[in-house]
Amino acid sequence: MTHYKLNSSSLKELSARVSVPKYNRENVKSGIVHVGVGGFHRAHEAMYLDQLLHDDSNSNWGICGIALLNFDQKIYNTLKEQDGLYTLVVKELDGTLTKRVIGSIVEYLFAPENPKAVIEKMANPEVKIISLTITEGGYNINEATGEFNLNNPQIIQDSKNPENPTTIFGYLTQTLKLRKEQSAGAITILSCDNIEGNGDVTKKMLLSYIKFAQPDLLDWIKENVSFPNSMVDRITPATMPTDISELKEVSGIEDQWPVVCESFQQWVIEDEFIAGRPNLESVGVQFVKNVAPFEKMKLGLLNAGHSVVGILGSLVGYSTIDEAISDPAIQTFLKNYLDFEVTPILRDLDGMDLTAYKEMLIKRFSNIYIKDQIDRICSETSAKMPKFILPTVFEQLKSNKNISHASFIIAAWAIYSLGFNEKKEAINIKDALAEKLFEKAKIAQTYPTAFLELEEVFGTLSQSEEFNTAFSKAYQKITSFGVKKCLEEMNSN
Numbered sequence: 001m002t003h004y005k006l007n008s009s010s011l012k013e014l015s016a017r018v019s020v021p022k023y024n025r026e027n028v029k030s031g032i033v034h035v036g037v038g039g040f041h042r043a044h045e046a047m048y049l050d051q052l053l054h055d056d057s058n059s060n061w062g063i064c065g066i067a068l069l070n071f072d073q074k075i076y077n078t079l080k081e082q083d084g085l086y087t088l089v090v091k092e093l094d095g096t097l098t099k100r101v102i103g104s105i106v107e108y109l110f111a112p113e114n115p116k117a118v119i120e121k122m123a124n125p126e127v128k129i130i131s132l133t134i135t136e137g138g139y140n141i142n143e144a145t146g147e148f149n150l151n152n153p154q155i156i157q158d159s160k161n162p163e164n165p166t167t168i169f170g171y172l173t174q175t176l177k178l179r180k181e182q183s184a185g186a187i188t189i190l191s192c193d194n195i196e197g198n199g200d201v202t203k204k205m206l207l208s209y210i211k212f213a214q215p216d217l218l219d220w221i222k223e224n225v226s227f228p229n230s231m232v233d234r235i236t237p238a239t240m241p242t243d244i245s246e247l248k249e250v251s252g253i254e255d256q257w258p259v260v261c262e263s264f265q266q267w268v269i270e271d272e273f274i275a276g277r278p279n280l281e282s283v284g285v286q287f288v289k290n291v292a293p294f295e296k297m298k299l300g301l302l303n304a305g306h307s308v309v310g311i312l313g314s315l316v317g318y319s320t321i322d323e324a325i326s327d328p329a330i331q332t333f334l335k336n337y338l339d340f341e342v343t344p345i346l347r348d349l350d351g352m353d354l355t356a357y358k359e360m361l362i363k364r365f366s367n368i369y370i371k372d373q374i375d376r377i378c379s380e381t382s383a384k385m386p387k388f389i390l391p392t393v394f395e396q397l398k399s400n401k402n403i404s405h406a407s408f409i410i411a412a413w414a415i416y417s418l419g420f421n422e423k424k425e426a427i428n429i430k431d432a433l434a435e436k437l438f439e440k441a442k443i444a445q446t447y448p449t450a451f452l453e454l455e456e457v458f459g460t461l462s463q464s465e466e467f468n469t470a471f472s473k474a475y476q477k478i479t480s481f482g483v484k485k486c487l488e489e490m491n492s493n
């Protein structure tokens, strides 16, 4: 089979083998600028827009992808070499693969190379939406106070050097300033990260920065910027070398960075698009008045579920989520956690069948073709914990309800943070706070609750006597009997 490098000129040949964009990409304009063109964005928003662009009346809704950090150089280079094209490989539960070339990213910029071009692009009057996947840790929140962290050296640097920003806050501020100066019109800033009230949080954090760095912009923003909340969902593991070689061998496509994902997809958004939006409902996006209950459900069940399976699985010595969830001790523990500690805090989900949602979730985690890496799931747990698990804990504590599973998970995380699993193999910990976590984890070997003193992660949790007691008990038990034995005992109660 002839092999083709994926780019605009090979699309015609490739169309005989996989589905490719059937619209004229040259006519597509970037009505959306998206920051963070990792796997998730390319499996989700860019995929929805690709579908929409097949109707010519939507040609104003292409995407300009921004690679914001130095770390993103590789994805930028790939997009550039491949004219923004990439293959999305959807892996069904039965192993069927559906391959489709996505064409909605029609422009791409590498911010560290040319900050000015990024600001000018975002301030272009044709751009109506700036969407973000900058990860849970990207919002610069001090978890101890819930406020914007003005002490972050990069934030200070951006405020002193506004024309050459490095953070998303610096970029957005310059963009809004330019939009105001050039009367470029209103704009929607749409967060697509896993944070409760992600739009509200984006607004709060951005305004805190602007109050500090450019206060004269605040009035304009009030009238001209909207921040809808949204819930996004699609499991997208990191692309593996075998995904790249399979695509080449089976379909003859040489794609440096295809994206693989599950078939499940969901996007629920509040309809607050001040400068207009594409007709996303025609491709299955749900618009609701209040996204909060959906977001709480997804974060509390799915994302927290991932962290539970990831942390416990990692300690036992598994390397993928499907392996870990196929262990009955872990699966039963997860089901009990979701039923007894998370489900009671979920409300206002009219029309949602939570039992079916949870059953589906177990099936999604069990997809043996996805092979979602525990390393991916456990990366940046210090930023995920306050968004995925702690809100549930605080709510349960407030009403004196069960926290036995949550305290067990956090105790397991303290042991995980020492860097070894129960087979004495090193764990590859990727976390901005890895060193601090390690220090606390060391002290926790003698005084377990020292781990909870990390206020930037746990906020006021260490003030709860009830939690401290449950946590210490769980910690001692895990160190004495090992994770599996403890799970089996808890599951049988």
Ligand code: CS2
Pocket: 194, 232, 233, 234, 235, 236, 302, 303, 304, 306, 307, 376, 377, 378, 384
């Ligand atoms: C995962 C998410 O990062 C994580 O810990 O839970 O990336 C998850 O796969 C997505 O939110 C699925 O929508």
